[in-house]
Amino acid sequence: MRAITAPYTVLLNMAAIIFNNCRVFDGATAALGEGMAVLVDEGRIKEISDRPLSASGARVIDAAGRVLMPGxxxxxxxxxxxxxxxxxxxxxxxxxxxxxxxxxxxxxxxxxxxxxxxxxxxxxxxxxxxxxxxxxxxxxxxxxxxxxxxxxxxxxxxxxxxxxxxxxxxxxxxxxxxxxxxxxxxxxxxxxxxxxxxxxxxxxxxxxxxxxxxxxxxxxxxxxxxxxxxxxxxxxxxxxxxxxxxxxxxxxxxxxxxxxxxxxxxxxxxxxxxxxxxxxxxxxxxxxxxxxxxxxxxxxxxxxxxxxxxxxxxxxxxxxxxxxxxxxxxxxxxxx
Ligand SMILES: [Zn+2]
Ligand SMILES: [Zn+2]
Known part of the structure; x- marks a missing residue:
């Protein structure tokens, strides 16, 4: 399966993105956070939550349980x-x-x-x-x-x-x-x-x-x-x-x-x-x-x-x- 990636400069120019329903690898622990949601805005992670997120104008992506990890x-x-x-x-x-x-x-x-x-x-x-x-x-x-x-x-x-x-x-x-x-x-x-x-x-x-x-x-x-x-x-x-x-x-x-x-x-x-x-x-x-x-x-x-x-x-x-x-x-x- 191909990784879905975007370079930083592209992220900077994009509207806010919400990834719902993902397993998060944060690089700090080996465990994956299950059922997580992540808000990315202006190339930065603004919020990580164990509940689905919403924000006006944000593009929402259902990760369907896939792993979300830092580049x-x-x-x-x-x-x-x-x-x-x-x-x-x-x-x-x-x-x-x-x-x-x-x-x-x-x-x-x-x-x-x-x-x-x-x-x-x-x-x-x-x-x-x-x-x-x-x-x-x-x-x-x-x-x-x-x-x-x-x-x-x-x-x-x-x-x-x-x-x-x-x-x-x-x-x-x-x-x-x-x-x-x-x-x-x-x-x-x-x-x-x-x-x-x-x-x-x-x-x-x-x-x-x-x-x-x-x-x-x-x-x-x-x-x-x-x-x-x-x-x-x-x-x-x-x-x-x-x-x-x-x-x-x-x-x-x-x-x-x-x-x-x-x-x-x-x-x-x-x-x-x-x-x-x-x-x-x-x-x-x-x-x-x-x-x-x-x-x-x-x-x-x-x-x-x-x-x-x-x-x-x-x-x-x-x-x-x-x-x-x-x-x-x-x-x-x-x-x-
Ligand atoms: Zn070399
Ligand atoms: Zn060399």
Missing amino acids: LIDAHYHALLADLNVANLDIMPPSLLHQHAHVNLRAALDRGFTSVRDAGGADIGLVRAVEEGLIKGPRIFHAGKALSQTGGHGDMRPATHFEPCACAAYHGPICAVADGVDEVRKAVREELRKGATQIKLMVSGGVLSPSDPVWMDQYSEAEIRAAVEEAATRRTYVMAHAHTASAARRCVDFGVRSIEHGTLIDRETAEYVAASDAFVVPTLSTIHMMKEKGPGLGLQKIFADKLGTLFEDAQQAVSVCHEAGVKLGLGSDLIG
């Missing part, structure tokens, strides 16, 4: 991630890529997500398109381009690619390369100028990048601190792709607030993260889907090999983080 937040999402082999996005026309984004955003909304934090790719144009009602989708918090060092997780050039240009810089639809403190600083400022609500860095190796081992630490301390400092001047923060325990620890030490994936976090590191202000956003869904369906969907062998036991590791890391009291978010990182 979900996908804290690690990519509207533009339309192909399992990410380098294919480099040769996709932007107009086509954004049609994929439209479909992906609509699908996220249909799954019940009314807010997504885009971890690389989405820009102010997509945000505006949703806000203006041109396309249906969740509210987007976008990072702009995810920033990577040369040869890092955001550099989609394979080892066999010989760069014809002396500038040797990669710039794709999801990620951009910036090396050294000055370039990182400038790239961060550029994304913030374009309205990014947070900055995304790649600070460990990853699965779907062709030239870096997963275990690799990426970006120097000075580069990461420069990004954190620039984000702070805009009163925002850095989220960082970090699979390994070492990368998670560097995130904590250098001021990164949101540790993405955290797939190889061990107990000792989980306790270290738990004692800090940092969050971990595991992304079990995409790792599971890649393992189960990747080869059938054309996942190249080089990436399947890098995936290895990461799904089992990721489940273990979530348990360890939960037991240590790490603040956890939910991220899908879904592709296509």
Whole structure:
């Protein structure tokens, strides 16, 4: 059954709505409130009652016993991630890529997500398109381009690619390369100028990048601190792709607030993260889907090999983080 969802901006412009006869999940307790009624006005819940509600001018919806719940937040999402082999996005026309984004955003909304934090790719144009009602989708918090060092997780050039240009810089639809403190600083400022609500860095190796081992630490301390400092001047923060325990620890030490994936976090590191202000956003869904369906969907062998036991590791890391009291978010990182 499809979830019935509406983005916040749409709700703001709608007449008051009363949902009668629903089971309410409030997120505070596991129990569902039976036979409840909820009044929503100007995008806010105004009243929750155990008796049917009425209000003049309000649209009344009989939920017929269905569950009514707050919109979900996908804290690690990519509207533009339309192909399992990410380098294919480099040769996709932007107009086509954004049609994929439209479909992906609509699908996220249909799954019940009314807010997504885009971890690389989405820009102010997509945000505006949703806000203006041109396309249906969740509210987007976008990072702009995810920033990577040369040869890092955001550099989609394979080892066999010989760069014809002396500038040797990669710039794709999801990620951009910036090396050294000055370039990182400038790239961060550029994304913030374009309205990014947070900055995304790649600070460990990853699965779907062709030239870096997963275990690799990426970006120097000075580069990461420069990004954190620039984000702070805009009163925002850095989220960082970090699979390994070492990368998670560097995130904590250098001021990164949101540790993405955290797939190889061990107990000792989980306790270290738990004692800090940092969050971990595991992304079990995409790792599971890649393992189960990747080869059938054309996942190249080089990436399947890098995936290895990461799904089992990721489940273990979530348990360890939960037991240590790490603040956890939910991220899908879904592709296509
Ligand atoms: Zn990542
Ligand atoms: Zn991601």
